[in-house]
Amino acid sequence: MSAIEVSVVFPVYNEEENLRPLIAELKGVLSGLALSSEIICVDDCSTDASVSVIRELQQQYPELRLVRHSINSGESAATATAFAHARGDIIITMDADQQNDPADIPALLKALAGFDGVCGVRRTREDDWVKRISSKVANAFRNWTTKDKIADAGCTFRALRRAALAEIPVFNGMHRFLPTLMRLQGFTVTEILVNHRPRTRGVSKYGLGNRMFRGLVDCLAIMWWRRRCVSAKRVQG
Numbered sequence: 001m002s003a004i005e006v007s008v009v010f011p012v013y014n015e016e017e018n019l020r021p022l023i024a025e026l027k028g029v030l031s032g033l034a035l036s037s038e039i040i041c042v043d044d045c046s047t048d049a050s051v052s053v054i055r056e057l058q059q060q061y062p063e064l065r066l067v068r069h070s071i072n073s074g075e076s077a078a079t080a081t082a083f084a085h086a087r088g089d090i091i092i093t094m095d096a097d098q099q100n101d102p103a104d105i106p107a108l109l110k111a112l113a114g115f116d117g118v119c120g121v122r123r124t125r126e127d128d129w130v131k132r133i134s135s136k137v138a139n140a141f142r143n144w145t146t147k148d149k150i151a152d153a154g155c156t157f158r159a160l161r162r163a164a165l166a167e168i169p170v171f172n173g174m175h176r177f178l179p180t181l182m183r184l185q186g187f188t189v190t191e192i193l194v195n196h197r198p199r200t201r202g203v204s205k206y207g208l209g210n211r212m213f214r215g216l217v218d219c220l221a222i223m224w225w226r227r228r229c230v231s232a233k234r235v236q237g
Helices: 016-031 050-058 075-085 102-111 129-146 174-184 208-228
Strands: 006-012 037-043 064-068 090-093 117-122 158-161 189-194
Touching: 006 016, 006 075, 016 037, 016 050, 016 102, 037 050, 037 075, 050 064, 064 075, 075 090, 075 174, 090 102, 102 117, 102 158, 102 189, 117 174, 129 174, 129 208, 158 174, 174 189, 174 208
Parallel strands: 006 037, 006 090, 037 064, 117 189
Antiparallel strands: 090 158, 117 158
């Protein structure tokens, strides 16, 4: 087992107002776990003071790490970068907008027993009606095309075993299909209900144009990959 047991990771793009309260919440939750931990922020070329805030917070939280992109690459790329830099045997993925509730982390870790991944399902969506409707349509189409069943693919609040992520393909939109990609490679994934909070600071980076329609096209690519993928569990230990 590595020196770090749990890595909490999230992409950051212009979230300066959310970082201080989020890191403080995470620190409180992680301090209550009997596990060594780290927090990794992947800055995706923020144009606000996010990087300065993270560097300031590092003086207070030595377990906080900053990884920076040289070009703006999107959430999937930031997630892949986090996976590459995380040292924990378990990786918790979440958003930086404070809509995920760090208090759910112990439940995610508990549910991980016997599985390779646990995905959050938002108990009550605290988003506008456009996001709620588009997510329902996208989830239904996604499950139909991929032959998988994920209740809330848009929720990136997850607990994952790092060993199950070694051969995950990296592409724009990967973070939405991560549970399916893991299952196709022979790993086990379950789901649990988690809290969802309204965004009170900052601005959402997603809308109908850059989320729903691109996601529907991505489903067709997953259909092809489903037929061609090679199991990551092909070698006996």
